[in-house]
Amino acid sequence: MPAPYRYFVLAEFILAALTMAGLRFIVAPYGRHNRPGWGPSIPARLGWLVMEAPASLLVAYFFATGANRASLVPLLLLALWQIHYVHRAFVYPFRLRGGTRMPLAVAAMAFAFNLLNAYVNGMWIGHYGSYPTSWLADPRFLIGVLLFAGGLALNLRSDRILRALRRPGESGYKIPQGGPYRWVSSPNYLGEIVEWLGWALATWSFAGLAFAVYTIANLAPRALANHRWYQSEFPDYPDRKALLPYLW
Numbered sequence: 124m125p126a127p128y129r130y131f132v133l134a135e136f137i138l139a140a141l142t143m144a145g146l147r148f149i150v151a152p153y154g155r156h157n158r159p160g161w162g163p164s165i166p167a168r169l170g171w172l173v174m175e176a177p178a179s180l181l182v183a184y185f186f187a188t189g190a191n192r193a194s195l196v197p198l199l200l201l202a203l204w205q206i207h208y209v210h211r212a213f214v215y216p217f218r219l220r221g222g223t224r225m226p227l228a229v230a231a232m233a234f235a236f237n238l239l240n241a242y243v244n245g246m247w248i249g250h251y252g253s254y255p256t257s258w259l260a261d262p263r264f265l266i267g268v269l270l271f272a273g274g275l276a277l278n279l280r281s282d283r284i285l286r287a288l289r290r291p292g293e294s295g296y297k298i299p300q301g302g303p304y305r306w307v308s309s310p311n312y313l314g315e316i317v318e319w320l321g322w323a324l325a326t327w328s329f330a331g332l333a334f335a336v337y338t339i340a341n342l343a344p345r346a347l348a349n350h351r352w353y354q355s356e357f358p359d360y361p362d363r364k365a366l367l368p369y370l371w
């Protein structure tokens with residue numbers, strides 16, 4: 124693994140630490156936390172499409188140019204990645220309801236992160252990772268894939284419940300009920316975190332770990348902010364945790 128690549132992986136860990144520290148003081152200004160003072164804005168649909176597209180397209184490019192491009196296990200890892208990111212970049216934005224906007228600065232920062240993350244993870248599975256076919260029977264791979272699939276299912280289901288709260292044209296907020304919302308306020312974030320922990324395990328790599336750590340650093344503080352927001356907006360908000368059932 125060449126030195127420059129290692130520095131980019133290290134940079135992702137450092138970015139995770141900075142993100143966790145920064146989000147203790149600032150709530151990222153998009154969605155329910157959007158507020159004036161963050162410069163020009165763009166339609167949220169466009170923001171999601173543009174900022175998430177590199178995670179799918181660049182990983183496909185790095186993979187296609189790598190020595191692993193015809194190897195079975197890396198191809199399966201690529202399939203997992205693309206199941207998530209083709210949906211996130213090219214399906215999810217078109218299902219959003221509410222017609223909201225997001226600051227261009229937020230989209231630009233997420234775009235930049237996705238460039239880094241696509242490089243770190245795409246180069247790993249396409250070029251530098253070494254996965255013999257026997258990895259398919261390794262407990263780390265098997266448990267990692269199960270976690271990834273379970274996290275993805277939770278993330279998709281939770282986002283679907285949120286979407287159903289608004290009729291086409293509506294833009295307000297309601298209390299999500301049922302399913303995983305019985306236990307936590309942001310099960311979509313919990314699903315996302317479990318997914319990338321599964322990815323870290325299945326790839327058994329610093330690249331995967333860096334992304335899982337970054338996802339926790341980004342989404343745990345936001346889950347807490349969402350939870351407090353629900354409690355302050357809805358006096359009848361049910362008793363549930365922010366992110367981890369029964370715990371937190």
Ligand SMILES: NC(=O)c1ccc[n+]([C@@H]2O[C@H](COP(=O)([O-])OP(=O)(O)OC[C@H]3O[C@@H](n4cnc5c(N)ncnc54)[C@H](OP(=O)(O)O)[C@@H]3O)[C@@H](O)[C@H]2O)c1
Pocket residue numbers: 153154155167219220221223278282285286288289294295296297298299311312315337338341342
């Ligand atoms: N890997 C990462 O680091 C990362 C980072 C960010 C997001 N994500 C993923 O991207 C997806 C979206 O993230 P997000 O932060 O936008 O999630 P979110 O705040 O839960 O919002 C998701 C969607 O549901 C709507 N919504 C949320 N709560 C609602 C309510 N109570 N009533 C009606 N509509 C509601 C939102 O509308 P508004 O936009 O109008 O609020 C938005 O369209 C999630 O699956 C998340 O896991 C991943």
